[in-house]
Amino acid sequence: MADYILNAWYVAACSHEVGAEALFARRLLDRPVVLYRTEAGDPVALLDRCPHRFAYLSKGRRIGDQIECIYHGLRFGPDGACTRSPYQKTPPARAIVETFPVVERHRMLWIWMGDPALADPALIPDHSHMDNDAERPLVWHVKFDGNWQLGNDNLMELTHLFWLHTSTIGGWKEDAGQTPGEKYTARVENGKVLSRTLNTDVRRPSTFFNGVANGVPYDSWNDTEWVAPANMKFTMGAVPTGTGHIVETPYMVQSHCITPETATSSHYFSGFSRIFQLEGGPEVDERFVAFFKGIFDREDGPMMADIQEQMGDADLLDLDPVILPRDSGAILVRRVVAQRLAEETAQVTARVA
Ligand code: FES
Ligand SMILES: [Fe+2]
Structure with a gap:
């Protein structure tokens, strides 16, 4: 299933997670990656494994734009090349760390x-709504214990709002199975x-101010x-009925x-921009982040862990699940x-053949 x-x-990280100084370690696609910024602020991504004895480079030291391995002192530049070996005049030619293209956007x-x-x-993917400072864009990171495709399943099917999220963002339908007009x-x-x-013709207050007057x-x-x-963008709007x-x-x-x-755990980067509660500064923003993180950690995350446990190593569709219209x-x-x-x-098979 891997x-x-x-x-x-x-997405490897939220921009704010990778600071000016620290070496930031994260496992992505089952490979260890170290992220950091050069002194000019440009992001760098390297395989987090020294080619000598496989120490984590993220546990090493920053020397300017370079990383010095904590174990025996080999030094590597942002391009992955070994720039210094304490033991030889010329660093060994094979001492190269794999690098990954990385771009900061949205x-x-x-x-x-x-x-x-x-x-x-x-x-x-275009998430340019996250570039508009006036709409106070926020982005955060959480994790769940499930295959990444369970994240797609969960977000591409939102009827679960009215069952799993009844105490938070989805409790407004008396009978969630009845969706007249939807x-x-x-x-x-x-x-x-x-x-x-x-x-259409929704007669209950929206969870957030949706641009339409109450009532x-x-x-x-x-x-x-x-x-x-697994990148999704939700664009949510409302107008008075009939307009x-x-x-x-x-x-x-x-x-x-x-x-x-890994095959059974995933990173989830979530964010949004908005047109309501724009005043109030960071405190309001932090409340929003805590609200959404809390929903995920208490409701979606445990559900995905349960599903993964039920699936074991199998793929969901191989287990012949019931498919509903939605x-x-x-x-x-x-x-x-x-x-x-x-x-x-x-493509790989063609290259090997
Ligand atoms: S493991 Fe990095 S220098 Fe030896
Ligand atoms: Fe959910």
């Missing part, structure tokens, strides 16, 4: 762990999965754009990006992922 799409950009550090020749920054569509377009959930019935929608392997379905300004845009840690977006995602994995396997 299947990863390699030729893709993944308040996140994106890493490419496949063929570096294919690492085109234009392929980084329309859901999902389709594949240029390798992306696009879904729309439309609720006024409204139509709300959530457009989800999924980009392989048309799309406005230029959503009240909230969310980013959800999953990166495998699973269509998640199933389309699984199909595109399977296709991408098969393409990469075919």
Whole structure:
């Protein structure tokens, strides 16, 4: 089950997690990676393994833009080349650390762990709503004990809000099974999965201020754009009922990006920009982050751990699960992922043959 799409950009860290000084260690796609910034502030990503005796380089020392291994003192530059061996005039030619292309964008550090020749920054998914300071974009990191594809399943199917999240963001339907007027569509377009959930004539206050005055019935929608392997953007908007379905300004845009840690554990980078409660400064922001983190840690995270435990080493679809109508977006995602994995396997096979 340790299947990863390699030729893709993944979020390695939130920008704020990798400071000016420290060496930041994180396991990504089951490989140890050390991230840091040069003195100029540019992010660097290296395999976190000294080529001598395999010490973690992240436990070493920063010497300017270089890392000195804590075990026997080999020194490496941001390009992975050994710049100094205490034991020889010339460092051994084979003492090279693998490097990974890394790009800072949308308040996140994106890493490419496949063929570096294919690492085109234009392929980084668009989360540009995170660039607009006026909408106080926030991004944070949590983890869950489950395969990365469970993250896609969870986020591409939001009916669970009305069951799993009844005490927080989803408790407003008396009978969650009854969704009169709710329309859901999902389709594949240029390798992306696009879904729309439309609720008309909603008569309950929104969890957050959605741009419509309290007490006024409204139509709300959530457009989800999924980009392989596991990047999702939710665009959420509302208008008074009967005034048309799309406005230029959503009240909230969310980013959800999953990166495998191992076959059975994942990093989850989540964030959003908003048009409400913009005053109040960092305290309000921290409350929002704690609110969303709490929901995930108490509700989604344990659910994914349970599912992983039930699945063991198998793939979900191999276990022949029941498919419900609202699973269509998640199933389309699984199909595109399977296709991408098969393409990469075919390329490797062709190269070897
Ligand atoms: S393990 Fe790094 S120098 Fe020996
Ligand atoms: Fe959830």
